[in-house]
């Protein structure tokens with residue numbers, strides 16, 4: 001069996017885990033590289049021969065896990081793309097938005113180059129278009145949580161709750177003859193991105209409880225070297241940020257991931273308003289067509305919610321009176337001239353695209369305002385530059401003075417921290433023979449690998465780099 005690490009090995013984004021069995025080849029995730037300065041890698045072929053790959057198993061709908069599916073299909077892949085119903089619905093939305101942003105960016109860049117009289121090194125065009133997304137969507141095949149599904153002779157998969165975003169799963173692939181040359185089944189386990197317990201909306205991540213031996217475990221390590229702030233202080237921090245910004249007449253600018261984080265924040269604000277902790281009069285804007293559509297998908301897929309959220313959303317209907325869900329650009333533009341305090345949530349969550357760049361450009365220079373980051377910002381993204389204190393910071397090609405208060409809300413991460421990752425690993429009844437530590441910057445991946453070696457010194461623990469190939 002051959003394991004190729006085509007992405008998110010030695011870094012966080014661009015998850016693509018390629019496995020070649022006897023006659024069956026599959027990819028777990030087909031994500032986009034999002035680190036600034038690395039975006040060119042997305043133009044490389046995902047694998048050498050996409051038409052030979054039988055299936056893609058999708059852990060969840062984040063762009064760094066699904067973002068290259070349309071290109072992969074355009075390059076010749078024609079097998080099924082398997083995911084939970086919520087993942088597939090959210091993936092379609094995310095890919096359409098991604099294609100739309102790329103199409104717009106290409107036009108914008110072409111205009112800018114023309115204006116500046118510059119000739120770019122290669123023609124500016126989108127990585128894929130909305131029509132490519134539609135072709136990929138036709139290959140979607142839903143998989144229910146916790147139900148084994150045979151996808152080919154000798155290949156079965158089970159998706160289990162990962163508690164990371166709505167629909168997220170960790171995936172077990174069970175291989176038997178003819179795909180393996182042994183009588184015992186061979187089991188591979190892909191963690192995808194693992195969430196944390198006690199988050200709004202989501203059920204807690206499940207553990208792998210089966211007494212089977214996993215031959216190869218892939219485990220994410222985004223926060224493999226750190227312990228996150230406790231999740232129960234999150235609301236207190238946000239209440240303070242909102243109230244002190246409102247008091248000085250400023251606006252809170254929140255870059256949010258349109259999927260999950262935006263809905264999580266709506267759930268949190270609802271709870272705060274119901275409890276009288278923030279004023280119901282402060283207008284809350286969710287300025288992102290994708291986030292608004294994602295919110296609608298969340299309602300459709302509410303059988304994935306935890307109990308508490310069903311209760312909160314019922315009460316919230318009456319409590320939130322000044323909430324504005326903006327889809328059109330016209331609506332969005334009204335925010336440029338708007339006076340007085342407000343909360344503006346917009347995407348992309350790492351500020352590398354989307355309307356948030358306009359809101360940052362308009363508001364980052366005013367010391368009354370606050371830019372509140374809600375979690376991880378990948379190396380090289382605009383969000384990371386701002387967090388690193390780069391000042392002035394370039395937005396849309398223009399230098400912008402940073403005078404707003406810059407804060408990070410701690411504990412709001414959608415990723416398990418080191419202790420939670422180790423807890424998840426340790427819950428696996430039999431130690432996996434080989435563990436690949438992926439989806440982390442080298443420092444994080446190495447730290448987690450070291451901890452796993454302490455727990456399971458008899459096993460092999462590998463921190464692969466993108467491009468590596470393992471055979472066993």
Ligand SMILES: [Zn+2]
Nearest residue numbers: 060062164193
């Ligand atoms: Zn994710």
Ligand SMILES: [Zn+2]
Nearest residue numbers: 062064065193
């Ligand atoms: Zn990820």
